[in-house]
Amino acid sequence: MNEPLLSVRNLTVDFATRRGTVHVLDDVSFDVGAGEIVGIIGESGSGKSVTAYSIMGILDHAARICSGEIMFEGRDVLKMHRRERDGWRGREASIIFQNPRTALNPIRAVGDQIADVIARHTPAPAAEIRERTIASLRQVRIPDPERRLRAYPFELSGGLCQRIGIAMALACKPKLLIADEPTTGLDVTTQAVIMDLIQGLVREKGISVALITHDIALASEYCDRLIIMHAGHVVEVAPTAEIIANPRHPYTEKLLRSVPSLVDSIDELQAIDGSLPDLRRRDLPPCRFAERCSRRLAECDAGRLTLELALAAPQPCTLRKGTGPLSTPHLIACKNPL
Amino acid sequence: MSRIGIRLLSTIPTLFGVILVTFLLTRVLPGDPAVFFASNPSMTQADIEAVRTSLGLDRPLIVQFWLYLKALLHGDLGNSLSTGQKVTTEFANRLPASAELTIFAFVIATAVALPLGVIAALRRGSFIDHLSRLIATLGVSMPTFVTGLLLIFFFYFLIGWAPEPIGRLDPFMFEPERVTGLYTVDALLAGDLELFWAALKQMVLPAVTMALFALAPLTRMARASMLETLGSEFIRTARAAGLSRRKIIVTYAFRNAMLPVVTTMGMTFSYMLGANVLVERVFSWPGVGAFAIDSIINLDYAPLQGFMLVMAGIFILVNLTTDILITLIDPRSSL
Amino acid sequence: MSSAIKERFESIRYTVASNPLNLLAFGLFTLIVLVAVFAPSLVPHDPLKTNSQFALQGPSATFWFGTDQLGRDIFSRVMVATRLDLLIAFGAVILSCVVGSLIGAMIGYWGGFWDGAVSRMVDVLMAFPLFVLAMAMVAALGNTVANVVYATAVVNLPFYIRLARSEMRVRRGLGYVEAARVGGSGDWRILTRFLLPNMAAPLVIQASVNLGWAVLNAAGLSFLGLGVRPPTPEWGIMVADGARYIASGQWWIAAFPGLALMLTVFVFNLMGDALRDILDPRMRT
Numbered sequence: 001m002n003e004p005l006l007s008v009r010n011l012t013v014d015f016a017t018r019r020g021t022v023h024v025l026d027d028v029s030f031d032v033g034a035g036e037i038v039g040i041i042g043e044s045g046s047g048k049s050v051t052a053y054s055i056m057g058i059l060d061h062a063a064r065i066c067s068g069e070i071m072f073e074g075r076d077v078l079k080m081h082r083r084e085r086d087g088w089r090g091r092e093a094s095i096i097f098q099n100p101r102t103a104l105n106p107i108r109a110v111g112d113q114i115a116d117v118i119a120r121h122t123p124a125p126a127a128e129i130r131e132r133t134i135a136s137l138r139q140v141r142i143p144d145p146e147r148r149l150r151a152y153p154f155e156l157s158g159g160l161c162q163r164i165g166i167a168m169a170l171a172c173k174p175k176l177l178i179a180d181e182p183t184t185g186l187d188v189t190t191q192a193v194i195m196d197l198i199q200g201l202v203r204e205k206g207i208s209v210a211l212i213t214h215d216i217a218l219a220s221e222y223c224d225r226l227i228i229m230h231a232g233h234v235v236e237v238a239p240t241a242e243i244i245a246n247p248r249h250p251y252t253e254k255l256l257r258s259v260p261s262l263v264d265s266i267d268e269l270q271a272i273d274g275s276l277p278d279l280r281r282r283d284l285p286p287c288r289f290a291e292r293c294s295r296r297l298a299e300c301d302a303g304r305l306t307l308e309l310a311l312a313a314p315q316p317c318t319l320r321k322g323t324g325p326l327s328t329p330h331l332i333a334c335k336n337p338l
Numbered sequence: 339m340s341r342i343g344i345r346l347l348s349t350i351p352t353l354f355g356v357i358l359v360t361f362l363l364t365r366v367l368p369g370d371p372a373v374f375f376a377s378n379p380s381m382t383q384a385d386i387e388a389v390r391t392s393l394g395l396d397r398p399l400i401v402q403f404w405l406y407l408k409a410l411l412h413g414d415l416g417n418s419l420s421t422g423q424k425v426t427t428e429f430a431n432r433l434p435a436s437a438e439l440t441i442f443a444f445v446i447a448t449a450v451a452l453p454l455g456v457i458a459a460l461r462r463g464s465f466i467d468h469l470s471r472l473i474a475t476l477g478v479s480m481p482t483f484v485t486g487l488l489l490i491f492f493f494y495f496l497i498g499w500a501p502e503p504i505g506r507l508d509p510f511m512f513e514p515e516r517v518t519g520l521y522t523v524d525a526l527l528a529g530d531l532e533l534f535w536a537a538l539k540q541m542v543l544p545a546v547t548m549a550l551f552a553l554a555p556l557t558r559m560a561r562a563s564m565l566e567t568l569g570s571e572f573i574r575t576a577r578a579a580g581l582s583r584r585k586i587i588v589t590y591a592f593r594n595a596m597l598p599v600v601t602t603m604g605m606t607f608s609y610m611l612g613a614n615v616l617v618e619r620v621f622s623w624p625g626v627g628a629f630a631i632d633s634i635i636n637l638d639y640a641p642l643q644g645f646m647l648v649m650a651g652i653f654i655l656v657n658l659t660t661d662i663l664i665t666l667i668d669p670r671s672s673l
Numbered sequence: 674m675s676s677a678i679k680e681r682f683e684s685i686r687y688t689v690a691s692n693p694l695n696l697l698a699f700g701l702f703t704l705i706v707l708v709a710v711f712a713p714s715l716v717p718h719d720p721l722k723t724n725s726q727f728a729l730q731g732p733s734a735t736f737w738f739g740t741d742q743l744g745r746d747i748f749s750r751v752m753v754a755t756r757l758d759l760l761i762a763f764g765a766v767i768l769s770c771v772v773g774s775l776i777g778a779m780i781g782y783w784g785g786f787w788d789g790a791v792s793r794m795v796d797v798l799m800a801f802p803l804f805v806l807a808m809a810m811v812a813a814l815g816n817t818v819a820n821v822v823y824a825t826a827v828v829n830l831p832f833y834i835r836l837a838r839s840e841m842r843v844r845r846g847l848g849y850v851e852a853a854r855v856g857g858s859g860d861w862r863i864l865t866r867f868l869l870p871n872m873a874a875p876l877v878i879q880a881s882v883n884l885g886w887a888v889l890n891a892a893g894l895s896f897l898g899l900g901v902r903p904p905t906p907e908w909g910i911m912v913a914d915g916a917r918y919i920a921s922g923q924w925w926i927a928a929f930p931g932l933a934l935m936l937t938v939f940v941f942n943l944m945g946d947a948l949r950d951i952l953d954p955r956m957r958t
Contacts, residue, residue: 056578061462090580097575105572105590107597107668116589117579152669168579355797363813475946479939481889483896483909484931487916491924503920612804616893620916630805631897634812646809650800 003074004031005208006055006093006176011068013050013059020280024050025232026288028068029307032176037202037209039219039240041255042229045276048212051229052178055210056095057085072176091121094169098181100161104153110164111137111149114171121172136167140197159190163197170201177202180212195222217261220244228252231276231288234307238330248310248330248337251289287334295336307333342662349654356650357410361403363646364639415647416640418633425644428629433648434519435506436618436625440610442522442541443548448603451553455560455599456592459568470557477554482613486547486620493543500543501536503621511536544621551613552606559602560595567595597668604660608653695950698943705937709755718746720753720906729918732925739925741914747925750906751933757907758937761818762887765825770880772826773833778872780834781841782864788838795831803828807890811899821900825890829883836879840872874952881948885941892934908934 013025025047032038040048053059055070057077070077072092077085097103105113115133118124124132130149137145140163153161162182169177179198183191199222202209213219219226219240226243228236228251236249244262247253256262257270274292277284286305290296310330387396397405409416415425458470493500501508506521514524514533521537567573568591576590615627622628626645633641665671717737724744732739738747780788798806810824844850845868853863895901895909903910908930915927 058574058577086580086582088580089578095578097571099571102571103575105576105594106670107594108590109669116576116581116585120579120581120585154670165575168575351793352796352800355793356800359797359801360809363809475942476939479885479935479942481892481896481912481931481934481938483893483916484912484927484935487912487919487927487931488924491919491922491928495920495922495924608802609804612802615804615808616896619897630808634808635898642809642812646801646805649802649805653800653802 005034005036005073006032006210007069007071008051008055009069009071011051011054011070012066013047013054014064014066015060016062016064017280022279023232023284024063024279025054028229028232028234030227030234030237032208032210034175034208035203035206036225037199037211037223039216039223039226040210040212040229041214041216041219041226043214043272043276045231045279046229047232048214048229049180050232052095052180052210052212055178056089056093058089058095087121090117090174091172092174093176093178094172094174095178095180096162096165096169096182099185100158100165100182101153101156101185103165104161106153109150109152110156110161111151114164114168117168118171132171136171137164139170139201140164140167142167157190158186159194162186162190162194166194166198166201170205170207173205174207176208176210178210178212181214182211183218184213184215191218198222216255217259220262228255232279233288233305233333234331235289235334236330236332237307238310242330246330248332249289249334250293250295250336250338253338295338297336300335305333305335307331310337342658345658345661349658352654353651356654357407357647358403360643360646360650361406364643365399365402410647415644418641419638420633420636425641428641429626429644429648430519432624432626432629435623436614436627438506438520438522439541439544439617439623439625440548440607440614443545444552444607444610446545446549447552447556447606450549451556452560452599455557455562456564456587456595458557458561459564459595460587462565467561470561474554474558474561477550477557480550481616482547482551483616483620485550486544486617489543489547490620501539503543505622505624506537506540508536508540544617544623547620548610548613548617552610555602555606555609556599559599563595563598564591567591570594593667597664600660600663600667604656607656611649611652694943695947698940698947701936701940702944705755705759705940708752709759712752712755716746716749716752718749720745720750721904722746729923729926731923738929739923741911741926742918745904747911747929750911751908751930754906754908754911754930755933755937757818757901757905758888758891758934761822761825761891762884764822765829765887765891766880766883768822769826769829770833770876770883773830774837774869774872774876776830777834777837778841778864778869781838782845782860782868791834792838795834798828798831801828804890804893807894808897808899811894816899816902818901821891821894824894825887828890829887832879832883833876836875837872840875841868844868844871878945878949878952881945882942883945885938885945888934888938888941 007029008031009029011025011028012023015022015024028047028051030038030040040051042048050059050063053063054065055077059065065078068078072088077088080088104110111130111133114136115129118129118132118136133149134145137148142148142160142163148156148160153164156164165182177198182198183194186194195218198209201207211219211223216226223240225237225239227234228243228249230251236243236247236252238246238248243252244256247256251272254270254272257268258272260266260269263269272292277288277291285291285301286303287293287300290300293300308331310332413426415429417424418428421428454466454470454473458464458467461467490500490503494502507513511533514521514528514530514537517524517527522534522541525531525534525537572594573586573591576586581590614625615630617623618625618627619631626648630642630645633639633645661671722745724740727740727744728742730740730744738751741747741750776791780791807821807824807828810827811820814820814823850863850867853867858866891900892907892909892912895907896913898910898913901907901910903914911930912927912934915923915925915930918924919927
């Protein structure tokens with residue numbers, strides 16, 4: 001694999017709560033290549049958003065990054081000084097959120113909010129900032145941008161608010177965009193429009209994307225590669241086509257079986273048994289899926305579990321046009337894979 | 339502008355209710371106001387009847403109310419029986435005294451409470467945070483009349499920093515020429531610094547007493563509101579966009595956090611109008627509150643009526659100001 | 674069911690243990706109530722007995738809190754006054770809580786003309802500074818302790834009416850109410866069996882927060898000479914007595930009843946916060 005844009009290595013995050021420490025992320029590692037759209041998939045509580053917030057440095061006060069590295073273009077962002085990191089986020093990497101309306105300041109005109117970001121990272125005369133704000137709105141295809149500048153979030157639809165969020169995130173031409181459930185709060189027709197917009201923009205500009213979603217069907221449509229997370233572990237990583245056709249981890253397999261559009265007949269549709277283990281427990285098994293797994297072996301409960309190259313790895317596949325070749329191995333964390 | 343007009347019109351029913359309640363309350367005051375004159379031995383029963391008639395007290399209640407309303411529309415609040423002055427004249431003399439004290443106290447309270455609450459929210463668990471919580475709980479527990487007395491004991495009797503608590507000005511000093519009625523402002527306008535200091539010194543203790551009372555709800559709200567805003571999603575967005583800490587705190591968090599604080603400020607100001615009565619009593623402050631107490635004791639209903647009306651009027655005005663301020667800050671709200 | 678009770682108990686224990694102030698609040702509250710109940714039979718001196726020989730004496734071994742201008746023992750008076758001040762406060766709060774929530778619940782449930790009319794009346798009441806209104810009411814109704822209770826209760830009514838009304842409006846449309854209606858329960862039964870019990874928590878919180886304010890309000894009125902009359906021992910009056918002597922240095926006459934008042938209100942407020950922690954975990958700060 002050539003040098004990835006973002007490399008998360010052994011990231012471990014705890015949350016201190018009133019009722020004990022929650023081990024939210026445990027030894028999470030993955031890469032995002034330049035120009036690549038990667039999906040981070042998991043049910044709620046699997047730690048995908050925490051991963052995103054760790055990268056952006058916007059974790060809650062209760063969270064503590066215990067160990068790990070987040071390498072961006074060869075530098076560990078966790079080791080950056082506060083000011084340096086403030087300059088980094090928003091310019092090099094940015095994020096869009098799930099609830100576009102509440103993610104925007106309700107009492108500040110949306111144009112001002114975008115202008116704040118532009119002025120922060122690339123100071124310029126007011127007129128120029130205004131021009132660039134309008135350009136950023138135009139880029140996300142907001143009609144009549146000069147007028148929309150003065151609108152407040154409550155005057156705009158959810159879809160429009162998300163476009164504002166995208167405009168804000170892309171205003172300073174970042175190299176990485178994290179999209180945290182960007183369409184979950186929108187209605188179905190708007191979802192596709194927003195996803196197409198994001199896909200079009202990032203392909204055009206060569207921006208890498210980490211798409212965080214619980215919706216594996218959506219991810220499989222837009223992503224080059226998928227990272228499957230379960231209870232704070234990365235359990236499987238592979239190119240989209242490969243993972244859909246040939247899931248190796250039992251959890252991935254069940255996840256795919258639970259999506260109507262990905263199964264061949266209604267009879268194959270299944271729910272996933274059990275629920276996420278309580279992450280406060282001290283006696284969590286090495287494989288956090290073990291207690292829900294029908295393929296559990298005695299050795300599943302012994303020794304460390306690491307993300308390893310799946311045996312009989314598939315041929316390196318060529319990514320979609322414009323992103324360049326990247327060798328993409330199929331990784332799984334399972335002692336008894338399918 | 340027209341929306342403000344409509345908002346003003348909407349207070350008319352409330353205002354009418356206020357007038358009605360005030361009227362009814364003062365008419366059931368025990369004792370016949372006309373009897374007040376009966377204490378004068380030279381008055382005969384006929385004289386008392388004449389007073390009753392002149393005050394309209396022999397007419398049915400509804401007629402009395404009508405007469406009262408008519409007089410009110412002409413700006414006539416009646417006469418004080420005990421001082422013989424027109425109630426409006428009394429108020430013109432006394433309202434500035436109360437206003438000066440209340441506003442000064444309000445400014446002190448706000449100037450301390452907002453930074454305290456905001457810093458407490460920004461540094462959760464720090465010394466400042468604990469201090470703000472202590473003030474918030476202790477402050478609401480302190481009766482103004484007790485704090486006032488304790489302050490007098492310490493700062494006048496023990497250390498002697500404060501002047502004797504006998505009103506707005508040392509009796510040996512002359513009032514400044516009346517422009518606004520606020521002594522400190524008038525003294526400055528007259529260019530008399532000595533007088534300004536003297537008036538300010540008289541005001542410090544009563545103002546601090548009232549400010550201590552107002553500090554608690556303001557600090558509590560400022561802290562809670564700032565905490566809630568800092569935890570909201572748009573602050574997360576602003577942080578993720580790399581905006582500077584200063585920008586996030588001032589432009590994004592503080593302005594949003596101010597919305598409930600402004601409402602609390604309005605409420606606190608009206609509480610202070612009530613507390614005024616006690617503080618003026620403790621410090622012999624010649625304001626409207628002290629006047630109202632005297633009229634209650636003397637069964638002098640016209641000034642009491644006037645006092646309640648003026649207080650309710652100010653109250654409505656304060657609420658209106660609060661609403662307007664919120665509309666200015668928050669584009670979502672409309673009057 | 675028993676596990677639910679256990680969990681509830683666990684949560685109370687957690688709240689009390691997690692904040693030692695809560696424990697202190699409950700302890701002091703018990704103490705104050707005990708004083709209110711037993712003080713008259715415990716105090717060292719007759720709170721009403723004047724003795725000009727001992728007038729205006731500072732705190733000493735005989736007179737722990739000193740004596741007032743008539744030579745009465747301030748310690749005894751402060752203790753004995755607890756009962757009256759607490760009775761006024763509890764009376765007023767219970768009265769306004771019960772009446773206010775009933776009115777609020779009914780107008781919230783049925784809506785219509787009475788809803789509008791009562792809401793306008795509440796607006797009018799709210800347009801007066803509370804203390805000023807209470808003052809005027811005591812003056813109008815007559816200078817008695819009962820009238821202090823009524824006045825304090827009336828100026829507090831709006832808060833309960835508004836709270837109960839809005840709680841009711843939120844709840845009346847909820848599923849379990851619909852279910853009860855479909856199940857054939859009448860309005861009154863739904864109101865008293867299903868809705869009012871569910872509104873208890875916010876109302877109790879409001880009442881406990883209100884208690885401290887009611888004590889302050891009553892003491893403030895008697896400080897001004899409204900309501901309680903001398904020589905009855907009452908904190909507000911005692912502070913008013915002492916006010917005349919404070920500028921000449923006889924601090925104890927006003928200070929001790931003042932501190933008793935402060936402590937009581939402080940404890941009530943702490944307890945209000947603690948109760949809120951227990952009953953409504955969402956509102957924790």
